[in-house]
Every structure is written in structure tokens, then in C-alpha cells.
Amino acid sequence: MSAADTTTPAKLPPETRQAPPSPPAGGPDAPRRKRTAMGAAAVPWALLAPCLLILALVLGYPLVRLVALSFQKFGQSQLWGFQPADWVGLANFTAVLGDGEFWDVVVRTIVFAVGCVVFTMVVGMLIALLLQRVSGWMKTLINIVLVASWGMPIIVATTVFKWLFDSDYGIVNALLSRLPGVEMIGHNWFASGPQGLAVIMLLVVWGAVPFVVITLGAGLTQVPKELEEAARLDGAGAWGVFRYVTLPILKPIIVMLTTLSVIWDMGVFPQVFVMRGGHPEAEFQLLTTYSYDRAFAVNDYAQGSAIALLTVVLLLGVVAVYMRQMLKIGEVE
Amino acid sequence: MSGLSATAPAVPRKAEGSRKPRKSKAGWNLLGLLVFLSTGFPVYWMLNTAIKPAKDAIDPDPSLLPTGFTLDNFRRALNIADFWGPVGRSLVVSLTVVVIGIVVGMLAALAISRFAFRGRKVVIVGILAVQMVPLVAMIIPVFLLLNDLGQYDRLTGLIITYLTFILPFTVWTLRGFIVNIPKELEEAAMVDGCSRTTAFIRVVFPLLAPGLVATSVYGFIQAWNEYLYALMLMSQKNQTATVWLGNFTTKHGTEYAPMMAGSTMMAVPIVVLFLLVQRKMAAGLTAGAVKG
Numbered sequence: 001m002s003a004a005d006t007t008t009p010a011k012l013p014p015e016t017r018q019a020p021p022s023p024p025a026g027g028p029d030a031p032r033r034k035r036t037a038m039g040a041a042a043v044p045w046a047l048l049a050p051c052l053l054i055l056a057l058v059l060g061y062p063l064v065r066l067v068a069l070s071f072q073k074f075g076q077s078q079l080w081g082f083q084p085a086d087w088v089g090l091a092n093f094t095a096v097l098g099d100g101e102f103w104d105v106v107v108r109t110i111v112f113a114v115g116c117v118v119f120t121m122v123v124g125m126l127i128a129l130l131l132q133r134v135s136g137w138m139k140t141l142i143n144i145v146l147v148a149s150w151g152m153p154i155i156v157a158t159t160v161f162k163w164l165f166d167s168d169y170g171i172v173n174a175l176l177s178r179l180p181g182v183e184m185i186g187h188n189w190f191a192s193g194p195q196g197l198a199v200i201m202l203l204v205v206w207g208a209v210p211f212v213v214i215t216l217g218a219g220l221t222q223v224p225k226e227l228e229e230a231a232r233l234d235g236a237g238a239w240g241v242f243r244y245v246t247l248p249i250l251k252p253i254i255v256m257l258t259t260l261s262v263i264w265d266m267g268v269f270p271q272v273f274v275m276r277g278g279h280p281e282a283e284f285q286l287l288t289t290y291s292y293d294r295a296f297a298v299n300d301y302a303q304g305s306a307i308a309l310l311t312v313v314l315l316l317g318v319v320a321v322y323m324r325q326m327l328k329i330g331e332v333e
Numbered sequence: 334m335s336g337l338s339a340t341a342p343a344v345p346r347k348a349e350g351s352r353k354p355r356k357s358k359a360g361w362n363l364l365g366l367l368v369f370l371s372t373g374f375p376v377y378w379m380l381n382t383a384i385k386p387a388k389d390a391i392d393p394d395p396s397l398l399p400t401g402f403t404l405d406n407f408r409r410a411l412n413i414a415d416f417w418g419p420v421g422r423s424l425v426v427s428l429t430v431v432v433i434g435i436v437v438g439m440l441a442a443l444a445i446s447r448f449a450f451r452g453r454k455v456v457i458v459g460i461l462a463v464q465m466v467p468l469v470a471m472i473i474p475v476f477l478l479l480n481d482l483g484q485y486d487r488l489t490g491l492i493i494t495y496l497t498f499i500l501p502f503t504v505w506t507l508r509g510f511i512v513n514i515p516k517e518l519e520e521a522a523m524v525d526g527c528s529r530t531t532a533f534i535r536v537v538f539p540l541l542a543p544g545l546v547a548t549s550v551y552g553f554i555q556a557w558n559e560y561l562y563a564l565m566l567m568s569q570k571n572q573t574a575t576v577w578l579g580n581f582t583t584k585h586g587t588e589y590a591p592m593m594a595g596s597t598m599m600a601v602p603i604v605v606l607f608l609l610v611q612r613k614m615a616a617g618l619t620a621g622a623v624k625g
Contacts, residue, residue: 044448051441062474134365145373151607153558156600267467288469308470
């Protein structure tokens with residue numbers, strides 16, 4: 001990386017320097033400018049065209065179809081084309097919203113996502129702050145581990161956690177049993193929903209923390225040392241410095257990380273799906289698995305779509321906050 | 334990077350170090366060690382289980398240290414179901430998606446980062462927003478779409494599907510890299526008589542190359558790791574690498590030691606790739622390029 005960084009700027013100046021002696025730049029440049037101004041609108045749209053076309057096909061069409069499906073009756077017979085898909089208005093939504101199980105799932109999903117986000121952000125912040133205080137070699141060690149866990153494919157991570165928490169031979173039960181008075185061998189973590197989801201939450205947090213630590217770590221280097229010093233001279237303790245100096249400066253990054261985490265954690269799917277062997281029990285269902293289940297296990301594609309659409313709507317508020325922040329910090333200009 | 338910062342401010346750092354009591358650093362390091370051990374443990378335990386004899390893996394009171402070294406688990410993992418077929422399919426899908434994504438994505442990224450035109454902001458916000466749609470929400474219509482197109486259980490279908498998340502990601506990331514290349518460089522080249530295209534090829538492209546590589550590798554990892562679409566849209570006989578990992582669990586139970594060997598085979602190349610690009614993805618590309 002550093003090689004590329006240093007060689008490219010070095011290479012550049014000679015190229016730019018070569019040109020001045022050759023053509024008198026003003027003459028041929030003027031008409032060309034005009035031409036580009038005329039075709040100005042056409043060029044960028046031409047460049048965008050392939051991208052927008054592909055996105056319209058692979059993303060736009062399915063999105064429209066998702067909305068359409070949720071207002072139709074679409075089951076097995078419609079899938080095979082035996083029957084046309086009839087429009088049923090809001091029937092799917094009234095059916096879904098009138099189902100007590102749906103609301104259980106919504107509450108469970110929100111509690112789960114909030115738990116994941118809070119733990120991810122708090123642990124991430126603590127580790128980022130800790131990294132500023134440890135020795136250089138320790139920092140390197142922790143960074144290596146963080147990037148390794150960040151890079152682990154979710155499916156592999158899920159498989160590994162399944163093994164860690166195995167009831168008979170899992171290392172977690174074995175280690176806990178070594179504590180005096182604790183007998184955990186044979187304990188099934190997935191016998192109850194809350195406990196199983198707590199394990200899944202741990203898995204999600206473990207995978208999400210590195211990104212937060214590294215992003216916050218980059219942000220922490222931007223906090224001016226003078227400000228911290230000044231606050232300390234004014235009598236602020238460690239907490240005071242953090243609360244009144246560090247936190248306000250990091251706020252934009254924190255807002256972005258939090259909104260992104262909410263969006264990702266509301267969309268958790270493979271972790272639950274694989275942990276429960278492809279058939280999550282009722283008390284493990286989150287909105288994503290619930291929608292999937294409705295569509296592909298019950299074969300009611302329309303209700304599945306309605307649930308998926310409701311999930312997206314539920315997320316819109318969070319997405320709006322994220323987009324606003326992106327606009328505010330000038331990332332989109 | 335770390336090398337630079339370690340050598341340059343050696344003197345002031347020493348002074349600072351002597352001001353603080355040494356003890357406090359040791360306390361933080363102890364805490365750091367705890368973080369290191371707990372965060373690294375899942376990865377360690379995967380490797381540990383993969384190389385220990387299978388019978389030691391089903392010890393109710395396992396030793397925390399390796400109990401021996403064997404490659405039997407890897408051999409078993411390779412034999413449990415066809416391994417190279419799924420890997421080959423994953424390679425084909427991921428590479429194709431990345432190539433399409435990079436070519437199409439670079440054109441789009443250029444358009445939104447180097448041209449001023451009406452509707453530009455809408456496109457940018459759109460591409461950003463599209464990335465926020467949860468993949469799972471799209472699985473039903475995508476499944477029906479591929480069913481209608483006769484692309485179910487085909488690699489082409491999977492490639493089309495993966496573009497839904499790879500393409501917006503590529504455009505967005507490349508845009509970030511291009512924005513960081515100072516416009517003045519191109520303008521200087523154009524003043525010196527380059528056309529817009531030549532200016533791009535001779536000035537921007539070389540500077541963008543590391544970003545292109547990093548984005549490709551990152552996109553490749555994402556496509557390789559995808560699970561849900563691969564599971565839903567491909568049949569058992571056409572499964573991809575991530576789905577292959579499910580073969581270790583059957584009705585008769587799970588073969589954990591070979592499964593960890595399989596996990597290791599899946600994870601190590603990806604983690605290494607990730608380690609290579611992770612820093613590049615974060616680093617600014619042309620710091621000081623207009624200094625001269």
C-alpha cells in the first residue's frame with residue numbers, strides 16, 4: 001500500500017511537465033471545451049446507462065414485484081401458473097397485521113436488533129478507547145484478531161459458534177463447568193428462545209465490533225489533543241473529557257455507525273437460519289426468517305412479501321437518518 | 334504507516350512515557366490481553382479443532398491446548414461431499430460478478446464523481462439508498478423472477494442476482510476513490526493538450542488502480558460469502574462453497590472436527606484476502622499528489 005502511495009505521486013509530475021513545451025494550449029483547447037459543454041448532459045448519462053439498466057432489471061423490477069405481490073394472492077398454484085395472480089387489495093396486510101404471532105415477531109426483532117446495536121456500539125467504543133491506551137505491540141495483536149474476525153465469512157462464523165455452544169462437546173459448556181458449583185455439560189443453549197437468541201446476538205456482535213472499532217479508532221485520531229488537554233486543565237476527569245470533548249466530535253461517526261448497525265441487525269438472517277438447521281422454531285423467528293418461512297415453507301409468497309415490505313417500511317425511518325447524516329457531512333455532494 | 338509513526342516522534346514519545354506512571358500501561362495491557370484472547374478465541378478454537386484427532390474433539394472436558402496434529406479432518410472434509418465443484422462454481426460466479434461490477438460500476442462512478450449534470454444527486458442518493466434494502470426482503474421476487482426467466486438453478490441466474498448488491502457497492506466505493514483524486518491533475522493534463530479520455534487513461538486510471546484492485550477483492554469476498562441466494566436459487570447438486578459447509582450436519586448428527594476443517598478451508602483464503610485489502614480500503618490514495 002505504502003509503495004503505491006509514494007510511487008504514484010512521484011511518477012506524475014514528469015508527465016505533466018512534459019507537455020508545456022509542445023502545443024500552445026490555448027488554441028485547440030477552446031473549441032474542445034465548447035463541444036464538451038454541448039454534450040455535457042449526454043456523456044454522464046451514457047456512462048450511467050449500463051449501471052442503471054442492470055439495476056432496473058435486477059433491483060427495480062423485483063422491488064416493484066415485491067410491492068405488487070403483497071397485494072395479490074400468490075401461492076403454489078400461481079407459482080406454477082395454474083391460476084392467475086388475483087389482486088386482493090389489503091387482504092395480505094390485514095391477515096398479517098391481525099396475526100398475534102406477527103407482533104410477537106416484530107417485538108422480538110426490535111429487542112434483538114436493539115440489543116445487538118447497543119452491545120456493538122458500547123463494546124466497540126470501549127475497545128477503540130482501550131486501543132489508544134495499550135502498548136504498540138498489544139495494539140497490533142488486537143488489530144490482527146479484529147480484522148480476522150471481521151473477515152470471517154458469516155457462515156463459517158456461525159458454524160464455529162454452533163460448535164462452541166454445542167450442548168455435549170462445546171467448549172463453552174466445558175469451561176463454564178470448570179467454575180466451582182456450575183454444571184453445564186449437556187446444557188442446550190437453544191432449548192429456549194431468549195437464551196438461543198442471546199448466543200446469536202453474541203455471534204452478531206462479535207462479527208460487527210471490528211468494523212466499529214476500526215472506524216471509531218480512525219475518528220479518535222481526529223480528536224485534537226489540545227482540546228482534551230484544555231478540558232483536563234479546566235478540571236474535567238476522564239469521563240468529563242470523554243463526555244464533553246470526545247463524544248461531540250465523534251457524534252457524526254457514531255450516528256452513521258448506529259444507523260448502519262440497525263439496518264444490518266434488522267436484516268440478520270443466516271445466523272438464525274443456520275444455527276437452527278434451516279428451520280427456526282417459533283420462538284427464534286425474526287422478521288426476516290418469518291417472511292422467508294411464510295413464503296417458502298407455507299408457500300404463501302404474497303404474505304411473505306407483505307411481511308418483507310413491512311420490514312422495509314419499518315427500516316425507512318432509520319435509513320432516512322443515515323441518509324441525512326451522509327448529506328450533512330458532505331459525503332454526498 | 335505504523336513504521337513511520339514509530340520512528341519519527343521517538344523523542345517526544347519517550348518524554349511523554351516517563352511522565353505517565355508505567356503501572357497504568359500494564360493495567361491497560363492486561364485488559365487488552367483479555368480482549369485479544371476473547372475476540373480471538375472462536376478463530377483459535379476453529380483451528381484447534383480442525384487439527385486435533387477427531388476423537389479428542391468429542392471429549393466432554395477438552396484440553397484448551399492442541400492435543401496433537403493430524404490432517405485427517407481435512408481429508409474427511411474433502412470426501413464428505415464434492416468440494417472442488419462448489420468451489421469452482423463459487424469462483425465462476427464471484428469472478429464474473431466482480432468483472433461486470435467493476436466495468437459497469439467504474440463508468441457509473443466516473444459519471445457521478447466527475448460530471449456535473451441534472452439529476453446527479455438523485456442518482457447518488459438512489460445508489461446509496463438501494464444498498465439499504467435488506468437482501469432477504471428481495472428473495473421472494475428474485476426467486477419468482479428467475480423462475481419466470483428459466484434461470485432457476487443456473488449460475489447465470491445467481492450472477493444476475495449477485496449484481497443487486499455488488500453493483501451498488503462497487504459504484505459507491507469507486508466513487509469514494511475517484512473523489513479523492515484531485516480534479517486538478519486531470520485539468521492540468523487537459524490544459525496540456527490531453528483529451529478528457531486520454532486524461533482519464535493516463536492520469537486518473539493509474540491512481541485509481543489500487544482502488545480498483547481493493548474494490549474488486551472486497552466485492553469478490555462479498556459474493557463468495559453470500560449464503561441465502563446461493564441456498565435458495567441453486568439445487569443440491571449445484572451448490573456453492575458456502576452452502577457446501579452444511580453437508581457436515583446430517584440426520585445422524587454433526588461431524589464437528591471435519592466441519593471445523595472445512596470451515597478453516599473456507600475461512601483462511603478469505604481472511605487472508607481481507608487482510609490484504611482492508612487497509613487499502615481505508616487509506617486515502619493520493620495524499621500529497623498535487624504537492625509538486
